[in-house]
Amino acid sequence: MRREVLLNTGSTIDEGRLAKGGNKLTEDYKEECAVCEINLDDFLALGSPEKVKVSTNDEKYGVTVNAVPDNSVMPGHVFMPRAIWANVVVPPETFSTGSPLYKGSPVFIEPTEEKVLSAEEVVLKFYVWGGR
Amino acid sequence: MMAFKNIVCPVCGASCDDIQVELVGESLTVKNACKMGNAKFQEVVSSHRIRMPTVLEEGVFRNAEWNEAIEKASEILLGAKRPLIFMGNETSCEAMEVGLHLGEYLGAVVDSNSTVCHGPTAMGIQEAGRVGSTAGQGKQRSDLTIYWGSNPLESMPRHMSRYAIYPRGYWTRRGRFDRTVITVDPRRSKTAENSDLHLQLKPNTDYELLSALLTLLHGKRPHPSVEEVTGVSIDQMEEMLEMMKSCNFGSIYVGRGIASSYGKHRNAELAFNLVKELNSHTKFVIGALPWTL
Numbered sequence: 313m314r315r316e317v318l319l320n321t322g323s324t325i326d327e328g329r330l331a332k333g334g335n336k337l338t339e340d341y342k343e344e345c346a347v348c349e350i351n352l353d354d355f356l357a358l359g360s361p362e363k364v365k366v367s368t369n370d371e372k373y374g375v376t377v378n379a380v381p382d383n384s385v386m387p388g389h390v391f392m393p394r395a396i397w398a399n400v401v402v403p404p405e406t407f408s409t410g411s412p413l414y415k416g417s418p419v420f421i422e423p424t425e426e427k428v429l430s431a432e433e434v435v436l437k438f439y440v441w442g443g444r
Numbered sequence: 445m446m447a448f449k450n451i452v453c454p455v456c457g458a459s460c461d462d463i464q465v466e467l468v469g470e471s472l473t474v475k476n477a478c479k480m481g482n483a484k485f486q487e488v489v490s491s492h493r494i495r496m497p498t499v500l501e502e503g504v505f506r507n508a509e510w511n512e513a514i515e516k517a518s519e520i521l522l523g524a525k526r527p528l529i530f531m532g533n534e535t536s537c538e539a540m541e542v543g544l545h546l547g548e549y550l551g552a553v554v555d556s557n558s559t560v561c562h563g564p565t566a567m568g569i570q571e572a573g574r575v576g577s578t579a580g581q582g583k584q585r586s587d588l589t590i591y592w593g594s595n596p597l598e599s600m601p602r603h604m605s606r607y608a609i610y611p612r613g614y615w616t617r618r619g620r621f622d623r624t625v626i627t628v629d630p631r632r633s634k635t636a637e638n639s640d641l642h643l644q645l646k647p648n649t650d651y652e653l654l655s656a657l658l659t660l661l662h663g664k665r666p667h668p669s670v671e672e673v674t675g676v677s678i679d680q681m682e683e684m685l686e687m688m689k690s691c692n693f694g695s696i697y698v699g700r701g702i703a704s705s706y707g708k709h710r711n712a713e714l715a716f717n718l719v720k721e722l723n724s725h726t727k728f729v730i731g732a733l734p735w736t737l
Contacts, residue, residue: 318647320631322700323599325479332455333483334492384632386675389647391631407708409564414704416647 313358314422316369317350320391321398321414336396336431345395346428348421349382354390356381361423366392368401369418375400375434376426390421396434453481454534456600457733458607478601484534521550533557564703565732568712575719577695577729584613585727588691590626592715593650593701594733597634603733604638608695615692624691626684628653629701643684646675648706653681654714660685661721689725697733 330341367374375397385391392398403417451463464475474485497513498505529552531543547554589608596603616622627639636642645653653674656666671677702711722728
């Protein structure tokens with residue numbers, strides 16, 4: 313079961329607190345940022361999953377994060393705190409501005425049993441081993 | 445004990461200049477800063493603070509003296525054909541000036557954090573120009589504040605409490621009660637929850653919504669399809685525009701919502717043009733928020 317949604321990424325106050333405090337490699341940071349907020353209707357339609365895999369629409373890259381039902385996003389949209397997990401699926405297109413499309417990019421979400429990687433593991437997997 | 449007053453916080457770009465820091469041994473107490481600011485200042489005494497430079501030798505890092513490290517860095521820079529100097533956003537203006545001089549001397553490319561942040565907004569300013577004001581003017585005068593694609597309660601936590609919404613100003617004596625707050629955001633953010641009006645537009649439709657507001661400002665009715673495209677009814681747009689035209693002093697704070705979605709710098713350009721035209725009706729200003737904007 314897979315749904316195409318629009319990804320919105322942005323700040324959360326605790327993401328800011330942890331990042332500015334130099335705590336990006338901690339469990340707290342993973343707990344705060346390795347999440348995907350999904351509208352309750354979409355969340356139920358997916359079968360109330362504990363975790364979802366968020367993939368780019370070309371399916372080249374995907375990252376597993378904890379799923380959180382949240383009606384602050386409209387149906388068909390998801391929100392991820394800006395962090396290394398979201399950056400795996402933020403498309404590189406900048407429309408000649410140099411700034412990536414952090415908001416409003418189409419992604420797929422689907423329930424998964426895969427492990428949520430730590431920030432360090434994400435670095436190794438995607439930036440050292442190229443996503444393998 | 446060492447105590448310091450009126451320190452400028454380097455974190456989000458609000459440049460709060462009332463931070464007080466007390467250092468007792470290895471314990472640091474920070475007053476007036478937000479969660480992010482406090483976390484940053486605590487780095488002064490944190491265990492993972494890098495207190496001395498390290499040099500890579502045969503695949504292993506070893507501690508080095510500052511003079512040795514500076515010499516090594518100079519050698520690397522001089523040996524580079526086309527170095528890229530990427531300057532962080534939590535660096536002082538004075539340090540950035542030195543970085544620019546260094547880049548000029550080396551024939552380097554100098555870039556900054558704004559490229560991956562509000563760069564498109566800055567490009568919009570270059571296209572359209574910007575009607576702006578100081579934070580003090582906004583605090584004293586602004587009776588209408590619009591957060592467009594920004595969420596200051598989570599990304600610039602003291603913006604509402606210290607600068608824009610809650611403080612009592614000379615012409616806004618009752619603070620929050622003398623101000624109206626509008627948020628334009630596809631998400632029901634914490635800022636949207638604390639606003640008087642929330643326009644929950646669809647992602648990637650800022651340009652269309654701004655265009656429709658300009659059309660209404662010109663006395664014409666936008667095409668009805670704009671409701672389907674943006675998810676905002678023309679009635680709501682008219683309500684918002686009426687609030688904008690009838691205020692004494694309006695402020696828009698555009699955020700990454702416009703700079704980081706489809707439209708990019710063109711969204712920003714149109715927002716700046718809308719504000720220019722609003723000045724035919726009342727006093728209106730626009731600025732970027734948060735981080736390096």
